Amino acid sequence: MKTKAAVLSAMGQPVPYGQSLPLTIEDVTLDGPGAGEVLVEIAAAGLCHSDLSVINGSRPRPMPMIIGHEASGIVRDTGPGVAGLAAGDHVVFSYVPMCGRCLPCSEGRPAMCENGAQANLTGTLLSGSRHFHRADGSPIHHHLGVSSYAQFTVAAQESLIKIEDNLPLEIAALFGCAVMTGVGAVVNTARVAPGQSVAVFGLGGVGMSALMGARAAGAWPIVAVDLLESKLNLAGQFGATHLVNAAQVDAVQAVRDLTHGGAQFAFESVGNEKVLAQAFAASRRGGTTVTIGLPHPSKNLSVPAVTLVAEERTIKGSYMGSAVPRRDVPRFIALYQAGLLPVDRLLSRTIPLEEINPAFDALDRGEVLRQVIQYT
Ligand SMILES: [Zn+2]
Ligand SMILES: [Zn+2]
Incomplete structure (x- = not known):
């Protein structure tokens, strides 16, 4: 045809x-x-x-x-x-x-x-x-x-x-894509629990979905980070409790202050290794950084190696929200229809x-x- x-x-x-x-x-x-x-x-x-x-x-x-x-x-x-x-x-x-x-x-x-x-x-x-x-x-x-x-x-x-x-x-x-990737990163890859602190760097469709997932998981606080005021103005509708404009303030310090020492879970959804390094720096001792964005294959990430041991920091990749699509698409649709996403x-x-x-x-x-x- x-x-x-x-x-x-x-x-x-x-x-x-x-x-x-x-x-x-x-x-x-x-x-x-x-x-x-x-x-x-x-x-x-x-x-x-x-x-x-x-x-x-x-x-x-x-x-x-x-x-x-x-x-x-x-x-x-x-x-x-x-x-x-x-x-x-x-x-x-x-x-x-x-x-x-x-x-x-x-x-x-x-x-x-x-x-x-x-x-x-x-x-x-x-x-x-x-x-x-x-x-x-x-x-x-x-x-x-x-x-x-x-x-x-x-x-x-x-x-x-x-x-x-x-x-x-x-x-x-x-x-x-957007929902399976963003919500999945929070509930499948990171397994965020109620009351745990979350920061999301980058507010495209996937980043906003990560905010939604964090809200549905009961995270607190939920800090949204972006360079564009227009994106930050929308972030509250998706579940952000605090907003950080990285063009105006030191985003790492702002997240660390709002979460009293660093986020338990920091998500990066830009696909930029510098933003990923910022997300890692904004995570706390024992915290987890989840990368959702796709950087160019030539880009490398550099972090202080000792922090992985002495501070039990974790960096995790999340592809397609670590989803099981036949399980997750119906359950995320159900959460949408219930008004939770x-x-x-x-x-x-x-x-x-x-x-x-x-x-x-x-x-x-x-x-x-x-x-x-x-x-x-
Ligand atoms: Zn996509
Ligand atoms: Zn297979």
């Missing part, structure tokens, strides 16, 4: 993207689902900083590629051997397909799935196949098994979580696919939390 898609042909085009137009709207060919695969009509697709990282080249991927990894949609067809999904089902995408057989999957850590990571690295589905082609027959790579900047996509059944039909699909999409406040605006390039400029400038492409 043919489908409309935004194709990224080369990384590292100059900003503003509204002028350099790194994503081109094309009619591409989409092969139908193979064994264990599902044809999904995308309903809503979020614009995430990790997509921006592919566009600007700090997260290198094989080109050309149809990016987009935070999405919801409706199942339209299933290949042989698909279980538990049928045409008409509403689904949220998980950006790591979970094979269920490798060592991390066997240990209950599907976010670390080795076969899923290999497929994501090479830009294929879990089966190793590619389904998108240009008119000349040349293949286009998949992004994290999702490729949601296309009206239709094919995904492995291991990339899909069935959800109830009563959730608006533009809200449902946000559970696939204000996920709808992440949605800055909805846009058509044709506005994708300038919309990435708005994300790059920090003007928005989540913009969601709607196809109908």
Whole structure:
């Protein structure tokens, strides 16, 4: 079949993207689902900083590629051997397909799935196949098994979580990355308990979700740190109890003062090693620093080594919120519907696919939390 898609042909085009137009709207060919695969009509697709990282080249991927990894949609067809999904089902995408057989999957850590990571690295589905082609027959790579900047996509059944039909699909999409990553970092990776102190550095969609997770977990205080007053003005709605503008004050000292000696849990969601070092410095003796952002692969982190021993400090990475998507997407949706996770406040605006390039400029400038492409 043919489908409309935004194709990224080369990384590292100059900003503003509204002028350099790194994503081109094309009619591409989409092969139908193979064994264990599902044809999904995308309903809503979020614009995430990790997509921006592919566009600007700090997260290198094989080109050309149809990016987009935070999405919801409706199942339209299933290949042989698909279980538990049928045409008409509403689904949220998980950006790591979970094979269920490798060592991390066997240990209950599907976010670390080795076969899923290999497929994501090479830009294929879990089966190793590619389904998108240009008119000349040349293949286009998949992004994290999702490729949601296309009206239709094919995904492995291991990339899909069935959800109830009563959730608006533009809200449902946000559970696939921002919420799973940010809330998951707090409740799965860090396991924050009531009354423990939290600081969140960087207030994009993931950082705001970490605030929501901290509030739902009963953390106190919850300190939000950012350079932009506009982001800090929103942070209270997501659960922040104290605000620190890092452009105006020493953020490390401010967090240490507000938490009486340092946060028990410091989260970094910028993807910048200098901010990660600040988060570590703002954590207290015995504290844990959780890094959620994705720095460029060439960047290193330097910390005083003795603090890991003498102060029992911990640094943990959190990928996809250490989530078990089939457990966590339904439970986080339930918390949203109960009024405990204000996920709808992440949605800055909805846009058509044709506005994708300038919309990435708005994300790059920090003007928005989540913009969601709607196809109908
Ligand atoms: Zn994302
Ligand atoms: Zn696996």
